[in-house]
Amino acid sequence: MITFPKAKINLGLRIAGKRQDGFHDIETIFYPVSLSDALEFVEPAQSLNEDELVITGINISGPPDQNLVLRAVRKLRQDYIFPYFRIHLHKGIPSGSGLGGGSSDAAIMLKAINKCYGLSIGGGKIKKYALELGSDCPFFLNPVPSFATGRGEVLKPLEPLLSGYHLLLIDPGVSISTRDAYLNCRISGPGSGLAKVFEDKPSVWREYMFNDFEDYVFTLYPRIREMRDLLYQAGAVFR
Numbered sequence: 001m002i003t004f005p006k007a008k009i010n011l012g013l014r015i016a017g018k019r020q021d022g023f024h025d026i027e028t029i030f031y032p033v034s035l036s037d038a039l040e041f042v043e044p045a046q047s048l049n050e051d052e053l054v055i056t057g058i059n060i061s062g063p064p065d066q067n068l069v070l071r072a073v074r075k076l077r078q079d080y081i082f083p084y085f086r087i088h089l090h091k092g093i094p095s096g097s098g099l100g101g102g103s104s105d106a107a108i109m110l111k112a113i114n115k116c117y118g119l120s121i122g123g124g125k126i127k128k129y130a131l132e133l134g135s136d137c138p139f140f141l142n143p144v145p146s147f148a149t150g151r152g153e154v155l156k157p158l159e160p161l162l163s164g165y166h167l168l169l170i171d172p173g174v175s176i177s178t179r180d181a182y183l184n185c186r187i188s189g190p191g192s193g194l195a196k197v198f199e200d201k202p203s204v205w206r207e208y209m210f211n212d213f214e215d216y217v218f219t220l221y222p223r224i225r226e227m228r229d230l231l232y233q234a235g236a237v238f239r
Helices: 068-077 101-116 123-133 137-141 178-183 194-198 202-207 214-220 222-233
Strands: 006-018 024-036 038-042 052-057 086-091 146-149 154-157
Touching (some): 006 137, 024 194, 068 086, 068 101, 068 123, 101 123, 101 137, 214 222
Parallel strands (some): 052 086
Antiparallel strands (some): 006 024, 038 086, 146 154
């Protein structure tokens, strides 16, 4: 079976505070985009003793045996029986970019195995598996524009907000650790202007929609701030 896990962008990101479980409460809008990976798994004619994963495309950090795709398979194997796979993951989504490629791969793997092997895992349970793999992983089980709160798993579907606009993705060629971003982020506290996006055009979003990772990232990589400013100079209505 072959699938194409999509990427997402964040429209605004407010860090509301740190939780007792060590995670952070956030408020953001997850918005799916067409950029994708390609994920294929097959059950070989000659059975395997363990899952095999080959990764091609954009280089990603970390050993293959710790990839979220394999972690998703192993998580299901704790409760269900199904054959071992030969898996090919072709990366088109850069890692460390905030686009959620790893989480998307894992979520799609969970869904595909559930469907192909008739595991009948309900929505609540598969969402629990996904959340154990990553805070934004549940979004990719049904990637539609969503207002996200909690760790990112409390999702409220939204009407598409960018109809009629063109979206440009730029890869600055750097990888930013999500863990480091949270350790160094600005915490805005609760209360968000994100609800206003329904009332306003994207051209005025910059007045109240911010990303609490920006200060840290701009300090670490000033070139990214320069790229943002160049986009505005070129006529972008929101970055």
